[in-house]
Amino acid sequence: MDGEQNINTVKGMVDNVTYHNPDNGYTICTIDCEGEEITLVGYIPAINEGEYIYAQGSWKNHPNYGRQFSVESYKKELPATTQSILSYLSSGVIKGIGPVTAKRIVDRYGEETLSVIQEHPEYLAQIKGISPKRVKEIKESFASQYGMRQVMLYFEGMLSPRLSLKAYKKWGNAAVDILRNNPYLLCEEIEGIGFEKADALARKMGIPDDSEERVASGIKYLLSLEVSRNGNCCVPLDVLVSKTAVVLGVDEITVKDVVAYLSQSGEIVAVRIDGSIQVYLERVYHTEKFCSEKLMLLDRAAINIPIDNIDEQIDKVERQQGIQFAPLQREAVKNSVTKGVAVVTGGPGTGKTTVIRAIIELLKKIEIDFCLAAPTGRAAKRMSEATGFKAATIHRLLECRFGAQEDEASFGRDEDNLLEQDAIIIDEASMVDIFLFCSLLRAIKPGARLIIIGDADQLPPVGAGDAFSCVLRSGCFSSVSLTDIFRQEKGSSIVTNAHLIKNGKMPVLDNSSDFFILKRENATKLKELIVQLCTSRLPTAYGFDSLSDIQVICPTRKGEAGTVSLNITLQNILNPASVNKIEYKNGDVVFRQGDKIMAVRNNYDIEWTDEDGQTGYGVFNGDIGIITLINREDQSFTVRFDDTRTAVFDYSCFDDIEHAYAITVHKSQGSEYKSVIIPLFDCPSGLLTRNMLYTALTRAEKIAIIAGKTEIMTQMISNVRTNPRNTGLERMIRSAFKKFGEDKL
Numbered sequence: 001m002d003g004e005q006n007i008n009t010v011k012g013m014v015d016n017v018t019y020h021n022p023d024n025g026y027t028i029c030t031i032d033c034e035g036e037e038i039t040l041v042g043y044i045p046a047i048n049e050g051e052y053i054y055a056q057g058s059w060k061n062h063p064n065y066g067r068q069f070s071v072e073s074y075k076k077e078l079p080a081t082t083q084s085i086l087s088y089l090s091s092g093v094i095k096g097i098g099p100v101t102a103k104r105i106v107d108r109y110g111e112e113t114l115s116v117i118q119e120h121p122e123y124l125a126q127i128k129g130i131s132p133k134r135v136k137e138i139k140e141s142f143a144s145q146y147g148m149r150q151v152m153l154y155f156e157g158m159l160s161p162r163l164s165l166k167a168y169k170k171w172g173n174a175a176v177d178i179l180r181n182n183p184y185l186l187c188e189e190i191e192g193i194g195f196e197k198a199d200a201l202a203r204k205m206g207i208p209d210d211s212e213e214r215v216a217s218g219i220k221y222l223l224s225l226e227v228s229r230n231g232n233c234c235v236p237l238d239v240l241v242s243k244t245a246v247v248l249g250v251d252e253i254t255v256k257d258v259v260a261y262l263s264q265s266g267e268i269v270a271v272r273i274d275g276s277i278q279v280y281l282e283r284v285y286h287t288e289k290f291c292s293e294k295l296m297l298l299d300r301a302a303i304n305i306p307i308d309n310i311d312e313q314i315d316k317v318e319r320q321q322g323i324q325f326a327p328l329q330r331e332a333v334k335n336s337v338t339k340g341v342a343v344v345t346g347g348p349g350t351g352k353t354t355v356i357r358a359i360i361e362l363l364k365k366i367e368i369d370f371c372l373a374a375p376t377g378r379a380a381k382r383m384s385e386a387t388g389f390k391a392a393t394i395h396r397l398l399e400c401r402f403g404a405q406e407d408e409a410s411f412g413r414d415e416d417n418l419l420e421q422d423a424i425i426i427d428e429a430s431m432v433d434i435f436l437f438c439s440l441l442r443a444i445k446p447g448a449r450l451i452i453i454g455d456a457d458q459l460p461p462v463g464a465g466d467a468f469s470c471v472l473r474s475g476c477f478s479s480v481s482l483t484d485i486f487r488q489e490k491g492s493s494i495v496t497n498a499h500l501i502k503n504g505k506m507p508v509l510d511n512s513s514d515f516f517i518l519k520r521e522n523a524t525k526l527k528e529l530i531v532q533l534c535t536s537r538l539p540t541a542y543g544f545d546s547l548s549d550i551q552v553i554c555p556t557r558k559g560e561a562g563t564v565s566l567n568i569t570l571q572n573i574l575n576p577a578s579v580n581k582i583e584y585k586n587g588d589v590v591f592r593q594g595d596k597i598m599a600v601r602n603n604y605d606i607e608w609t610d611e612d613g614q615t616g617y618g619v620f621n622g623d624i625g626i627i628t629l630i631n632r633e634d635q636s637f638t639v640r641f642d643d644t645r646t647a648v649f650d651y652s653c654f655d656d657i658e659h660a661y662a663i664t665v666h667k668s669q670g671s672e673y674k675s676v677i678i679p680l681f682d683c684p685s686g687l688l689t690r691n692m693l694y695t696a697l698t699r700a701e702k703i704a705i706i707a708g709k710t711e712i713m714t715q716m717i718s719n720v721r722t723n724p725r726n727t728g729l730e731r732m733i734r735s736a737f738k739k740f741g742e743d744k745l
Contacts, residue, residue: 008056008057008058008059008069009054009055009056010031010033010038010040010054010055010057010069011031011033011052011053011054011055012031012032012033012034012038012052012053013031013032013050013051013052013053013079013084013087014029014030014031014047014048014049014050014051014052014053015029015030015031015032015037015049016029016030016049017029017047017048017049018030018039019634019635020047021635021650021652025043025044025045025046025165026042026043026635026650026651026652027040027041027042027043027044027045027047028040028041028635029044029047031053038069039065039067039068039069040053040055040057040068040069040071041068041069041070041071042055042057042070042071042072043071043165044071044074045164045165045168046165047076048088049087049088049090050079050084050085050086050087050088050089050090051076051077051078051079051084051088052076052077052078052079052080052084053074053075053076053077054074054075054076055069055071055073055074056071056072056073056074057069057070057071057072057073058070058072063583064632065632078114079114080111081111082106082110082111085106085111085113085114086102086103086106089101089102089105089106089113090102090103094117094138094141094142095137095138095140095141096130096134096137096138096141097138100129101127101129101130104127104128104129105117105124105127108126108127109123117138117139117142118142121135121138121139121142122135124138151164151167151168151175151176154176155167155176155179155201158200158201158204159197159201163186163193163197166190166193167179167186167190170189170190179201180205182213183198183201183202183205183207184198184199184202184213184214184216184217185198186198186201187217187221188217188220188221194221195217195218195221198217199214199217199218202214209248209249209250210250210254212258212261214248215244215248215250215254215255215258216258216261216262216267218244218247218248219240219244219255219258219259219262219268220262220267220268220281222235222240222243222244222247223235223240223268223279223280223281223284224281226726227281227284227464228464231433231460231461231462231463231464231465231466231725232464232725232726232727233280233284233285233287233288233434233464233465233725233726233727233728233729234271234273234278234279234280234284234285234726234727234728235278235279235726236276236277236278236279236726237259237270237276237277237278237279238277240255240259240279241255241256241259259279263279266282267281267282268280268281268282269281269282269285269286271285271728273728273731274731278726278728280728284434284464285728287434287435287438288434288465288727288728288729288732289732290438290441290442291434291437291438291441291467291729291732291733292729292732292733292735292736293736294441294442294444295341295441295450295471295476295477295733295736296476296733296736296737297446298340298341298441298444298446298448298449298450299339299340299341299476299477300340301340301446301447302339302340302341302447302448302449303422303447305337305338305366305368307337307338307362307365307366310334310337310338311330311334313362313365314330314333314334314358314362316365317333317358317361317362320361321357321358321361323354325354325358326351326482326484326486328480328481328482328483328484329351329354329355329358329482331480332344332355332480332482333355333358333359333362335478335479335480336355336359336425336449336451337359337362337363337366337368337423337449339449339477339478340449340450341449341450341451341452341471341477341478342449342450342451342452342477342478342479343452343453343468343471343472343477343478343479343480344451344452344453344454344479344480344482345453345454345455345456345468345472345479345480345481345482346455346481346482346483347455347457347482347495347498347499347502347698348455348494348495348498348499348698349485349486349495349498349499350482350483350484350485350486351482351484351486352427352453352482353386353387354486355453355482356372356383356386356387356425356427356453357386357387359425359451360372360387360389360425363423368422368423369420369421369422369423370421370422370423370424370425371392371397371419371421371423371424371425372384372387372389372390372391372392372425372427373391373392373393373394373396373397373424373425373426373427374391374393374394374426374427374428374670375393375394375428375429375431375432375436375461375670376393376428376431376620376622376623376670376671377393377623377641377642377644377645378624378642378670378671378672379393379427379428379431379670379671380392380393380396381642381644382672383427391427393620394426394432394436394439394440395411395436395618395620396616396618397413397419397440398411398412398413398414398419398439398440398443399411399412399413400412400604400616400617400618401604401617410604411439411443413443414439414442414443415442415443417443418443418444418445419443419444419445419448420445421448422447422448422449423448423449423451424440424444424448424449424450424451425451425453426440426450426451426452426453427453427454428453428454428669428670429452429453429454429467429468430454430455430456430458430459430460430461430468430469430669431454431458431461431462431669431670432461432467432468433461433462433463433464433465433467434463434464434465434466434467434727434729435463435464435465436463437465437467452468452471454468455698456468456469456472456481457502457691457694458669458691458694458695458698459665459666459669459691459692459695460724460725461669462621462622462666462667462669463621464725465725465727465729466724466725466727466729467729470727470729470730470733471729471733473730474729474730474733474734475734476733476734476737485499493507493508493510493512493514493515494514494515494697494700494704496508497515497697497704498694498697498698501690501693501694501697501717502690502691502694504690504717504718504720505717506713506714506717507706507713514700514702514703514704515703515704515705516703516704516705516706517705517706517707517710517713518705518706518707519707519708519709519710520707520708520709521709523560523561523681524560526560526561526679526681526707526708527560527561527565527566527569529707530552530566530569530570530677530679530707531569531570531573533550533677533705533707534546534550534552534570534573534574534661534677535573535574538550538675538703542674542675542702542703544674544675544703546574547574547596547626547661548643549673549674549675550673550674550675550676550677551663551668551671551673551675551676551677551699552566552570552661552662552663552676552677552678552679553662553663553664553665553668553676553677553678553696553699554566554662554663554664554665554678554679555664555665555680555683555687555688555692555693555696555716556664556683556684556687557664558683558684559681559682559683560681560682561679561680561681561682561683561708562662562683563662563663563664566661566662566679567658567659567660567661567662568659570659570661570662571590571595571659571661574596574661575592575594575595575596577590577592581593581594582629582630582632583630584630584637584651584654586654586655589658589659591627591630591637591654591657591659592627592630593627593628593629593630594626594627594628595626595627595659596624596625596626596659596660596661597624597625597626597627597639597657597658597659597660598622598623598624598625598657598658598659598660598663598667599619599620599621599622599623599624599625599641599656599657600621600656600657600658601621601655601656602618602619602620602621603618603619603620603649603653603656604617604618605617605618606618606619606647606649606653607647607648608641608645608646608647609645609646609647610644610645610646611643611644611645616645619639619641619647622667622669622670623641623642624641624642624660624663624671625639625640625641625642625645625647626639626640627639628640628646635650635651636648636649636650636651637649637651637653637654639657662679665692665695665696668695668696668699669695671699672699672700672701673699673700673701674700674701674702674703675700675701675702675703675704675705676696676697676699676700676703676704676705677705677707678693678696678697678704678705678706678707679707679708680706680707680708680709680710680712680713680716681708681709681712682709682712685715685719686721686723688712688715688716688719689716689719689720689721689722689723690716690717690718690719690720691722692716693713693716693717
């Protein structure tokens with residue numbers, strides 16, 4: 001859509017509601033504006049035919065549907081005339097009243113109809129076909145509609161219609177009273193509403209800046225930001241106090257007093273870790289605490305496996321597979337089938353997959369039921385291809401269920417419905433955040449074995465915590481670090497150079513055919529090179545598909561060589577606009593059929609269908625796919641993820657995806673691509689780290705190209721800063737094994 005004009009106002013009676021999403025309020029409807037039919041589009045949570053609406057917004061020209069009015073704010077009135085009331089009730093807005101019943105009621109009560117329904121619903125029993133039971137149904141349905149209307153009216157000018165709808169869905173008719181008493185509950189109990197929104201509402205209500213409710217909410221909000229944005233499970237007390245004081249504009253003494261109150265009430269937890277006081281949100285603390293205790297239980301409660309002479313059995317696997325295990329590989333295999341919790345770490349080419357295959361063969365020989373899983377669809381697919389056994393995502397293994405609340409996962413497998421398998425093998429475990437790790441542990445039965453495999457030198461997970469590294473560093477479990485390089489095809493140097501970079505050395509160019517460094521000092525020239533590589537040079541030389549086989553992986557989103565800029569450039573080249581491609585403009589971003597996209601938010605209630613016709617729920621942060629269809633009629637778009645799953649989204653979910661022609665290093669974790677292009681140009685120094693470059697390079701399977709400024713590459717290799725996550729899991733694990741808890745304050 002284009003042609004936006006200044007803010008305008010339209011008003012009229014709603015003739016027809018063409019589309020309405022009850023979850024987020026997105027609506028398409030037509031109104032009669034002084035004889036002219038106008039199409040309104042936007043977030044109008046509670047709108048029905050026959051109502052009178054005043055809407056503010058702007059005019060836009062839709063390429064197919066013509067002139068439309070995009071609603072930014074609105075207010076409405078219940079219908080007042082006999083005809084509009086009839087239209088309103090006939091629309092089905094009130095449960096128990098259809099077109100026939102609506103006419104009977106309006107014929108009897110005329111313009112007083114809505115007053116009768118609201119104030120004297122018992123009168124409706126006098127009308128043919130309305131039983132006392134139906135009267136009750138009508139009364140409750142109208143009360144619900146009226147309650148939503150009252151919430152919308154009360155917060156008009158303070159909250160957007162979407163946020164008002166969220167408040168109503170959370171608290172119902174009590175929303176006004178609850179938020180009048182404490183508006184900060186908006187950001188504490190409703191996903192997607194930030195502290196700033198709640199604070200703005202509180203100010204309009206006249207709540208003082210130093211009120212206990214405001215400071216308490218600010219503390220919890222800053223702790224939640226550390227979890228969601230920075231991946232920290234806890235924050236040092238002094239840092240939390242000073243940051244809260246600055247953000248809220250209050251003194252530190254006030255903040256300390258409220259911290260003490262929240263700690264006493266159990267809403268936050270303060271613990272002493274290595275001499276400093278760390279502060280947790282209550283749920284995060286208990287998540288880490290549970291993980292430490294369940295890991296100890298699994299390690300100590302593992303059932304002895306009936307296997308005679310483990311070394312002879314491993315020798316048989318060697319002969320069967322025609323290989324000879326290195327000493328560390330043999331140790332890793334032995335630990336994995338004899339210990340309750342076993343950890344295997346190693347870089348690319350060090351034989352982790354060989355170890356997994358051997359573990360599987362031993363478990364099969366002794367008839368131990370096992371399962372394979374990985375954090376992402378791509379990682380699970382690679383695991384399946386490498387082992388010949390079906391691997392699932394961890395979410396699918398745990399039976400992620402429809403109906404989860406916003407960003408809260410709901411799983412069918414938990415303490416009350418444990419996994420049946422006696423051995424669980426998890427690959428790419430460095431990607432698993434603390435919350436998913438906790439859910440996995442909850443579902444593993446005591447006596448089962450947990451085998452976690454990953455690369456401790458990669459970046460920590462996108463989500464909170466660093467579970468894999470904490471488990472490894474705790475020293476409480478059998479662990480093996482694979483160091484010998486085995487995956488080294490003739491003339492290949494991707495693996496060699498990845499290990500050189502990991503060890504702080506410059507990569508070597510030795511006339512190999514899979515690793516290249518292409519120097520470009522100018523951002524424009526760098527972009528031109530990337531376009532050439534994606535569109536012609538790599539496809540021509542190696543037969544690669546520009547979308548599925550080639551991935552641009554950047555350290556940063558911003559700048560001329562960041563993902564935002566490169567996605568615009570690559571979209572225009574790889575999937576240009578066409579009369580045959582339907583588009584949708586979401587803010588300043590244009591999506592069109594054929595676009596390569598990535599999910600940037602977990603959607604637990606999205607249903608998908610896989611290539612075998614099986615269905616499931618959940619599309620997750622980092623999943624990559626292609627938009628195969630944009631359907632204007634039902635305001636939806638279809639995405640095929642990883643060539644395996646197809647899911648349909650409504651238009652509101654365009655907020656939850658972004659283009660994936662170029663992705664960040666963090667988002668690339670767990671994936672492998674035939675060809676990887678790594679643009680290195682000017683960007684914040686905090687992103688120019690050794691493990692950032694190492695992680696990007698290890699995503700390449702056949703071809704790796706580092707393009708840009710070579711001095712940036714040198715800077716990254718020299719920068720060993722890792723920005724470790726603030727977490728207490730490592731210490732909690734040690735404490736669990738020593739059988740004493742944290743020193744709570």
